[in-house]
Amino acid sequence: MSTPFGLDFGNDNSVLAVARNRGIDIVVNEVSNRSTPSVVGFGPKNRYLGETGKTKQTSNVKNTVTGLKRIISLKYDDKDFDQESKYITSKLVKMDDGNVGAQVRFAGEQQTYSGTQLAAMYMDKVKNTVIDETKANISDVCIAVPAWYTEEQRYTMSDAARIAGLNPVRIVNDVTAAAVSYGVFKTDLPEGEEKPRIVAFVDIGHSSYTCSIMAFKKGELKVLGTAYDKHFGGRDFDRAITEHFADEFKAKYKIDIRENAKAYNRIITAAEKLKKVLSANTAAPFSVESVMNDVDVSSQMTREELEELVKPLLTRVTEPVTKALAMAGLTADEVDFVEVIGGTTRIPTLKDSISNAFGKPLSTTLNQDEAIAKGAAFICAIHSPTLRVRPFKFEDIHPYSVSYSWDKQAEDEDTLEVFPKNSTYPSTKMITLHRTGDFNMEAFYTNKEELPENVTEKIAKWEITGVELGEGEQSVPVKLKLRCDPSGLHTIEEAYTLEDIIVKEEIPLPEDAAEDAEPEYKEVTKTVKKADLTIVAHTFALDAKALNELIEKENELNAQDKLVFETEDRKNTLEEYIYTLRGKLDEEYSDFASDDEKTRLKEMLQKAEDWLYDDGYDSIKAKYIAKYEELASLGNLIKGRYQQKEEEKRQALRAKQEASQMADLAAKLSAQRKAEAEAKDSKTDAEGDVDLD
Incomplete structure (x- = not known):
């Protein structure tokens, strides 16, 4: 039996959780940390994964790949590539399929790995971390990914899990996973006809910012609206601090850390620590030894200076909140609670900006770093055939409208919007088409103008074969089961032809009919399944x-x-x-x-x-x-x-100790017998005394 495993696949760090012992546990790694760096490094002989990769990053900067979550299915010609390449120190190259890959030196040779392979390497590492820590069988996994992940990225993440020897039972939006963690363990949620509790979740992690509006009742949740800024996160604050000190050190020490990748990496690592210190303190020193050219640097920063430095970033806080509320059809006043998750939400000035956007105080009911992983582990447990879990139903929403098209045989009858924007999933739709033979179907986003620039309009294509016409038939009805599965992937689950058959159906007798009256029948035409059709899918998933x-x-x-x-x-x-x-x-x-x-x-x-x-x-x-x-x-x-x-x-020594113990025991027993004998003699003497008076 596989222990349910939840993976919060983070851009900087990932958190691992398992469902066991009637609860959800966070899994610590080999150095007892509750999160594992999302890093894959390459050395002269072997790979450096997780903590080892992070430890060697500064000395092995060009052969260490970070940002795994961001480079999955990222197109080399996409405008996002320029944005991401600023944060990744390894060399990114264009693969044969147009996606980004990482070029590194490994075992003395130049090697290129795709985003899928790199993610698989990391997943294999964390899988073994969970196995080593729990001593359990690990195969099923629920992976939490950003809400802005496209269909291609979800398929790629699923493929990476399979390469790592895992069975991805579900790819879930990360904020939805956190909301599940909230809903499952909250005991005071409304029930029945009561008004749902409206909760806004704001997740700001290392690289992205998501706001989701959720409606909760006991045992269920529904996503009402989701919006995001995929290029707003803790790394932007780190870079702002680093650029500030880069200018200062250039003037003060005559060194330019921008010209040295290792030096820049050391400063950005120190900037991240400074950011965390200033979240709890009003001022902090900043110093790094031998940054470059044997120069030691030092400075300091106050919280006020940091807030002034990141003011341009804070202006972007409101937009995702406004968009999520608009999608949900609500105002900020109708939101009951605002829950913040993600490590970056600990920055005081950022918390103030979020609070101002909603006009109410923030809540931190959930563990900001671990809520997503715990929710993912619970979702994985829901899919387990052997575990009983607390009933909890949840639905996500389609960010874009999805339509299906088929071979055109009549004007304006070849396209159908099947899953409208903001409709919930998982969901299934049945449609019937009249076909004259084998045909193809395609799924695509209905409104291309709504899509981000990097999203491919087409989603998937299916070849449906086995359609046969009967004698004299102009066309045959084909029933199709279209589905958006729990991972948000669009499929055709079933296709079959229909036929009309005539059956005899008994006519109910009138109430005053004689007991021995003969039943009467009528002929009725019924539509039934005739034959299953063959479906060959062409999706973003890797072929076998x-x-x-x-x-x-x-x-x-x-x-x-x-x-x-x-x-x-x-x-x-x-x-x-x-x-x-x-x-x-x-x-x-x-x-x-x-x-x-x-x-x-x-x-x-x-x-x-x-x-x-x-x-x-x-x-x-x-x-x-x-x-x-x-x-x-x-x-x-x-x-x-x-x-x-x-x-x-x-x-x-043992024999001597045992002999001494036996001697002590014998002496104790002897003393006990002597005491008992003396007590008995004393009693006999007392009974023999005679009063002569």
Whole structure:
């Protein structure tokens, strides 16, 4: 049985949660952090994923890929590419499909990886983090993504999960996941005919800002409106601080950090820490050692200076709020609560701007960093066939209208709007077409002018075959089941032909009919399923062959990483054994080795050490094992004698302690018997006394 896994796939950090022990738990990583950097790095031998990648980022800046969430299905020719490339230090290149890929140096060779592969590498890492921490089977996952993700990006995220060996049961909007976390654990929500509670969720993370208006009742929620600014987040505040200090240091120290990627990265990392400090303090120092050219820099900043610096950013706070309220058909006064999530909402001046936009105080009922992951884990548990969860129904909304078209056979009858803008999903629509043979269908966004520039108008295409005309038939009715699934993906789930058949239907007898009256029948024409049709889908998802190839590549890279880790582990074990054995040979083990053995072993240890730091510095796993076993053949013999003697001492001490305990117990029992005898004698003497008076 798979333990439900929720992944809040963040641009800077990701949070992992699982549903277990009748609750939702956040999973800590290998260094006990409750979030894991969304980083994939490449080294001379292996990959650096998560915490390791973040640790090595400054020294490996050009081979470390960040912003994984942003480069998934990003077109190289898209205007967003220019925006994103400012924040990503690795080289971004154009792939064969027009999407962005990352070019890095890995294992001594230049390699290029797609956004799908990079996301899969990271997901594989966090999957193993969850497995190591929970000791559970992990396969099903619910992934939280931004509300602005397109159909292509959702398919890509789903493919990445499959490459990582996960089953993506649902791709959910991140703010919707947080709202589920809110609705499930709130005990005071209205019920029945009561007016729904209207809650606005404002999520400002590392790279984007989303505002959603939700209506809650006990056991259910409905998304009323969602708007976003996909280029507004904590990284913009970090960059504003960094650019301020870049100008200051250029004038003060005559260095330009913009010309050095490592220096710029170090300052932007320090700027992020400064931003967090100023959220709780009115002023803070700023210093970084040896930024570039061996120059140490230092300065300071007050909260007022920061607020003045980010004023242009704060003017963008109101727009998503206004758009979300307009989509919901509500005013700010009709919103009952404003919940803020996302780490950037801790900035005091930003909180004030959000509060002013709604005209009411903010609420922080939810954990700002973990609410999305917990909601995703609960949603994954809903899909589990073996777990019972608290009933909770939720619906999201279509941001754009979606229509379906088919081969044109009559004027103005080839297109149908199936899922209107602001309608809810998941949802299913049944339509009937009259066809003369096999045909194609396409799904596309109805109003191209409403779409952001980077969104492709076409969504998917389907080939529907198996349509056969009967004798004398001009056309045959075809029933189609069109669906927008829980992940917001548009599909054709079923297609079949219909036929009319004549059946006999019994006519109800009148109430005064005789008991032995014969039933009467009438002939009725009924439409029934005739034959299932074959549906071949052409979506943004990878085909089976391409998917399997990427799975094999990821498995190969995993095996390589594992071999490198095990080789380093064996090398460290050998090094530790050399120094430990050498140190103990003249101390604890001195009396258990002959002079000849000591001489021979010291020579072996010296040769092993010389080899380890010369020819063996970069050797293979088998050679480290062989060297260890060579030393252990004599070293463990001496160690065994020492341990045998120590065990004899322990046994002797244990026997002495047991004998002492037995002696103490015997003395205690003897004293107890003596006391009982004396008490008995005293009682007998008392009974034998005679009063002579």
